[in-house]
Structure formats: structure tokens, C-alpha cells
Amino acid sequence: MTATTTDTYDQVGIREDLSDTIWDTSPEEVPFSSNCSHESVDNTYFEWQTDSLAAVSDATSVEGADAVFAPAAPTVRIGNRAEIIDKTAVISGTLEATDRAGRAKEMAYQVVKRAKEIKRDFEHHIVGLNQEQVAGSDTVARKTASYTTWMGATDFGTPGDAGANRGTGGAAPVGGDGTAPATDGTQRALTEDMLGNVIDAIYIEGGDPNIIMANTFNKRAISQFSGNASDTQLPRTGKKVINAVTVYESDYGVMSVVPNRFLRARDVLVYDSSFWAIGDLRGMKNSPIAKTGDSEKRQVLMEAGLICKNSNSSGIISDLTTA
Secondary structure, eight states: OOTTOOOTTTOSOOOOOOOSOOOOOOOOOOHHHHTSEEEEOSSSEEEEEEOOOOOOOOOOOOTTOOOOOOOOOOOEEEEEEOEEEEEEEEEEHHHHHSOOTTOSOHHHHHHHHHHHHHHHHHHIIIIISOOOOBOOOSSSOOBOOOGGGGOOGGGGOSTTOTTTOSSSTTOOOSOSSSSSOOOOOOOBOOOHHHHHHHHHHHHHTTOOOOEEEEOHHHHHHHHTOOTTSOOOOOOOOTTOOOOOOSEEEETTEEEEEEEOTTSOTTOEEEEOGGGEEEEEEEEEEEEEEOOOSSEEEEEEEEEEEEEESOGGGOEEEOSBOOO
16 A cells, blocks of 8 residues: 555544444343242232141041041141332433434433343342341341242152252251241252152142253253153254253153253252242332432332242252352
């Protein structure tokens, strides 16, 4: 190139080339919440009842005998708390007046982002934490009880079975009604026997689980299960290698195997999604905040809690290795 050639390095006034698309790889999926139904609740503490049939009996009646009466067992009344999660956005009047690439209205763009962040936070709270319910006060925020705190001893298989119970030495897990966190124990590698033990325990209690949920490391471990050594796969074509399990068929039915980035990595959930719900006191709301100057203010907020309709429907494999 000669000194007389005009090139881009010498030119003034070339317009910028800025894509009108904003690329964001942040995960948005909330698998546990998405598989829950939603129910309206009318108080920060909401309750429901559980019941069960009497244990099977060997007894029979003598011909002609008088009827023997016994008091009926009462239902069990349990509840959970609705917690508040909120995010705010403040946009100056000048910024909203500018011409921005990738979004027409800056406030609308920021509000959508905040709503997605709240959904992720709530998913983390209910399956990513070992969190008991907290009533709250003027200075303490309310908290909803997470999945782990609803798991009673029957959901972990036979006490003492290293593949099914939480904790060490066969200790039954603390909790079962959302009022206390589970007690973490010694971590160990996930095996198919552990999964089978928990599925057995749920079936014995009358449950019919349809979802197995795991974080990344233990989802890969499930994909390596040998099963009954007669796996059914699609025919391999070309150079494709199939090494994933998305459906698990146990002795009692078929379950979807679902990965969840926000699930506590040391836990694998085995549950019937029809027995879990989100109690909405206030659904996702986008409210303007009073102006105090040359800016627009918004608050995005939800108030909700987790409902475990009957913990015998579900189980957990806990204290798993994560690397």
C-alpha cells in the first residue's frame, strides 16, 4: 500500500458496527419450579393436611362378634412460609432518552432481567439450600422451607443403609415437616443401588415418583448406570456416541431424569411432581417507585413458598460426592 492510498486507518466518520442483539448465556431454566403446580395462598404462613391409612393388619373377626370401636387417627396439619424476593432497577431519564442497541426501552429490558433473576433465586432457595422455614420479624426476613427439610426417615430407605439415609451411622435425618434442616453426613459416590433403595422406600409408602433430578456431576453418574445390562438405545449412526440417560425405568414405573444447575450438588431428588406446588401469596409483580428526581425506579417482587403435600410421595439420595 502506498502513502497516497486512503484507508480505514486515516478515515473519519466511519459508522460503528454494533449488533442489535444482546447475547447472554446465563442459565434461565428452573426445572423444579417448572414442574410444580401453582396454588394461591392467603397468608404468609399457609397450611395443609396429610393423612394415611392404618397399617395392614393380620387380624380377622370372629363370627357373630360385637363390633369393636377405636378412635380414628386425626389428620396431620403442617405448613410453610412465604418468602419475599425482590430486585430493583433505576434508570436515569437521559439514558432512557438515548438510542441503545439491542433494546428499545432500557427499563423494560432491566425489568425482564430482574424477573429472571428472581425465578433463579427462588429455585436455588427451594432445592439448592438446606433451609428450614423462618417466621421472620421486623428485622429478620421470612424464609420458606426447602426440599431437604421435608424428607422424613421413610424417604431415605432402611435406616442404616449407607445408600439411602442421610448422615452417618444409620442416623435418621432431622426434619420432615420443614421446621429443621437435614443433618449432612459423610459424602459417598452415587450408585444404582442407592437409587433403587430410595425408589423402593417411596413405593412402600405409596408414592409413585416420576422425576429423578440431579446436578451435573451426579447426572453424569446416572448416565453411567449399567441397569440390567440390556440397555435399549437408538442405533448408532456415523460417529455419534450416545452416553446419556434421560429416562429411567424402575420396577415400579418410568421416571424422567432431569438435570438442574441450581440443585444442591450433594443431593439427588426422587419425587412425584404432582405432590409439590408453589404457594403464591403475590405472584411476580412489577411496580413503579415514586420519583425523587430525574430517574425512573421499579421494583420487581414475588412472595411465595414451597408446598410439600405429602413427603411420602418423594425421597432423596443425599450426602453424595460432587467431584
